[in-house]
Amino acid sequence: MINKKAKLILEDGSIYEAYSFGYEKSSAGEIVFNTSMTGYNESLTDPSYKGQILVCTYPLIGNYGIPPITSNKKKLKRFFESNNIHVSGLIISYYSDNAFHWNMYKKLSYFLKINNTVGISGIDTRSLTKKLRDKGTMLGKIIISDNVKFYNPDKYNLVYKVSIRKKKIYGNGKYKILLIDCGVKNNIIRCFLERNCTVIRVPWNYNFLNEEYDGLFISNGPGNPKEYKTTINNISKVLICNKPIFGICLGNQLLGLAAGFDTHKLKYGHRSNNQPVILSGTNRCFITSQNHGYVIDSNKIPNGWKIWFKNLNDNTCEGLINFEKSFISVQFHPEASSGPTDTQFIFDVFLKFIKCKKKK
Template identity: 50%
Template sequence: MDKKISLVLENGQSFSGYSFGYEAAAAGEVVFNTAMVGYPESLTDPSYAGQILTVTYPLVGNYGVPENKTDANGLSLFYESEKIHVSGLIISEYSHEYSHWNACKSLGDWLKEHKVPGVYGVDTRALTKLIREKGSMKAKIVFNSPNEIGFIDPALENQVAKVSCKKIIHYSRDVARHVCTDKCTDKYPTDTQKTVVLVDCGVKHNIIRCLLQHDVKIIRVPWDYDFNTLEYDGLFVSNGPGDPEHCEITVKHIQTAMKAGKPIMGICMGNQLLAKAGGATTYKLKYGHRSHNQPVQLANSNRCFITSQNHGYAVNTDTLSDEWEVLFTNMNDGWNEGIRHKTQPWFSAQFHPEAASGPTDTAFMFDMFV
């Protein structure tokens, strides 16, 4: 029988369950994701750093975990980064047996390898309803005593600095190409090859894979690196975890880049940092958007796209200057899902056009950028 374990919330409520991961206490912000599949991609998404992830789909673990194979660029073929980033995983029912063509281990064994606790047997429906009513909150996973570990507020720490690369990394087109063929187009021959500076705020590997499909050279730089000293054709600002207020130095570098008038695209955290560089502000959402099924509407049209999302902060569109306009809007709650400059080639998406996992309806945004 698996060991009993508890999830304790900052409001004093607790949820009991059983351990199927690493047996050590952990703390963070508890959030929920409504996607039905994609736990290997979600757990390795750096945007989840500092968070305890609750999966609302009742059965998890039935297709195991794929082998950590990499391509010639060192990019994972099946994961979104080099490791699990969540602080803990909360699910309803855990499948101790798994079956899938590329599975090599169980979800529980994978969590143990990365020293991440997992809890099953939790009433995730009740937990999700609580988060929707009260908002995301601090929580901790404990084994022996509620005082085993203290609460942690990940918003107070610079999560981007924790997950960003520590040195410059170069990428070029290679065998990673086949991974993204159903997600990104392949229209640009080698004689039009451009160089893209990718600001790594916690970039997902599939963003890099999708850019490589367009045959660009990529210079991946740390979040606080002054990329304006480099020669490049376009600037790409990635997704990332936590509060964008910690990235003021990145915002200043983006503002310097704007003076050159080169194309800029942002995703998720990149949307928020581009908005801040344009003079707007951001704010924390009550419980955020984390799912495969968020509908967004393209501005000045009746076109709707189903998108994959993972963010807890949003752009305050009321603070956008007259030089900027809304590009996408969330159809569930009206929150911002992207912006663009009216005269310069600068635009962004709050959602994930590259998905992984999730729908790829908006992969055309990479075409727009290139």
């Protein structure tokens, strides 16, 4: 059922008329677009979207509803990337109220409402996406009732809002992975547990220097990486230690900053499940899932480091590697697997580094 009329207002003054189908409140954030055809339940619950209003370019959204909101034995939501919706709003072209899927639990509108998240439809999202592509991501606000001010998420510590507050342990595997939670996705934890690992999940600002672990993992997360100086400083202190390190997405940027790289913001980011990346020095191409607005600046590369992957669309850095130190990181999401397994082998590379270190 379509509800109240709504407006989308961009910082350049553009106004789009729409209708509400989610929680009826006004909201503001950075307007970003994702070109994936499916996977809206994963995107909505991805902590990396904190502070952002998500535009879906695919015109028909909601037709398979929302799967059951259940957890596995490790208390991880089975079909979602976290326990809550993190986007500040959802913008689509057409909302399918007649949803059906064999595993459907409720309609998308229900899921938005119980999570107090605004959703609007009736907008030409492809036209809106072209504007964002040509002019770059913009601040915007969805007005349903009261007016709200524009909100720039890049100026705030968003990781604080999505990270856990206390240390938490998953599994009882052979290899101990210390996971710095900057907004980690559930499937990353699942990938480690499937590989005989114990995952020690700690807050973004946790002092882990005295912790016992076999490998350090730095998770994905939202916002400007340069805002998280505490995390960067903690990572810098362990670069001299003889422990393998692995970072994904924001974790790639934080590891890079700790190692001496710089970062910059992309014009409109990479947000889709079909981003092509190439393994440097080879002709091997992988199709990857991505969700980021910042990248590593590859113009100045510190000693011992190499660019591991590059994006075939814009030639930006998609991964770093330091063979001597057993440090690796990728800008894309190997756990998201656009196909059956795709780049999940990167988890195995990390575990191989750990096994080699333990033998010495």
